[in-house]
Amino acid sequence: MRYELYYWPDIQGRGEFVRLALEEAGAEYVDVARMPARRGMGVPALLRFLEGRAERRPPFAPPFLKAGKQVIGQTANILLFLGARLGLAPSGESDRLWAHQLQLTIADFVGEAHDTHHPIAVGLYYEDQKPEARRRTVAFIDERLPKFLGYFERVLERNPRRSGYMLGGRISYVDLSMFQVIEGLRYAFPRAMARRASRIPRLVALHGRVAARPRIAAYLASDRRVPFNEADVFRCYPELDQR
């Protein structure tokens, strides 16, 4: 199966959680919007889906994945679909739901991280909501960051297999997403994350373990990995990363 991923070409964003799963599995895929428009791809191909009048099951927003005739939207839903097929999720129903539950909690965390620089409106620039962003980020760093990270650290600690992975004895898409969250938070809030590091030793170790996986390491070093930037979900604004 050759998958087609549709996501904005210049950011990691929510599409990155899907890219990491496809890369770790060595799956055959096309990152459609990053390919040339003159070959029928690029952003115009993505917009055709979003704006098309014929699509029976239109996605609300990128990312979405085309797998044969199926079009699947919502990041966590795409991973639910891919997990089984790529060998990146457990097979039993209750284990699969647990993996998905963790992924949805990661999605909530990412949403809150995003809103630190966009507390008022996604339609406005960061520069138009800076005082509010500062206030929201203080609350995020003081309350939400410790709460979410503490929770995920606990999940690692309580995994009965003590594998160092989020669930069961081997890697799943949840671990790849957790890596991306830690990586993104370190980019956006290096000081806040440095202050918390000693409280989340298992998450720090998981991040390193994922980064060292051969396919992930090769991907991160390639130009398929979009660099972090200030149009993305995780943004480095030093004025926000302060006590």
Added chain:
Amino acid sequence: MRYELYYWPDIQGRGEFVRLALEEAGAEYVDVARMPARRGMGVPALLRFLEGRAERRPPFAPPFLKAGKQVIGQTANILLFLGARLGLAPSGESDRLWAHQLQLTIADFVGEAHDTHHPIAVGLYYEDQKPEARRRTVAFIDERLPKFLGYFERVLERNPRRSGYMLGGRISYVDLSMFQVIEGLRYAFPRAMARRASRIPRLVALHGRVAARPRIAAYLASDRRVPFNEADVFRCYPELDQR
């Protein structure tokens, strides 16, 4: 199967999406935190799960559902689990994923509706973030509300079965959730919703159709339905519902 739902007792909140599914199906369930603490239930029973040191798969936040030994968290995940069991979801994999994709988009919409009164921090009172709430709500009403409602209206319009339900030929948990969103938005933003009504005739009809289902009508008239209030996700602050 006797389900145990764990959710805050004094609000509809995210738990309401689960309550509506259980009620429509006529399922046997206990709304644990609304039962007396002296019988081992109430909020203490809920907190024991959240704060328990033994829980192998701790939920991050309510709602969560206990089904036998399984504990399932995240609203959309609970509905994914219940949908198949309660006859409130299609059975094929691609249809189930489509239902879940819509539910996750509803969750995003609900999150944004919540943040209109809490744009800065969930740990602060509304009164401590009123100017920011006003600014966020203007953007929500002008941009996000039309975008989300327009999307869901399109989904109804493009359902090839033309059933008036969100997917396929019969009611699913997605329709129940859509009802709750319309109901909540009408409570929170009566003027904004009145202005949009003529643009979303199918959603308005769906809302009425769900409200008239015998079990839902009986539930809404019962004291099992928590009334809307200003500690909830949907809040009526007239100063926000203005042009």
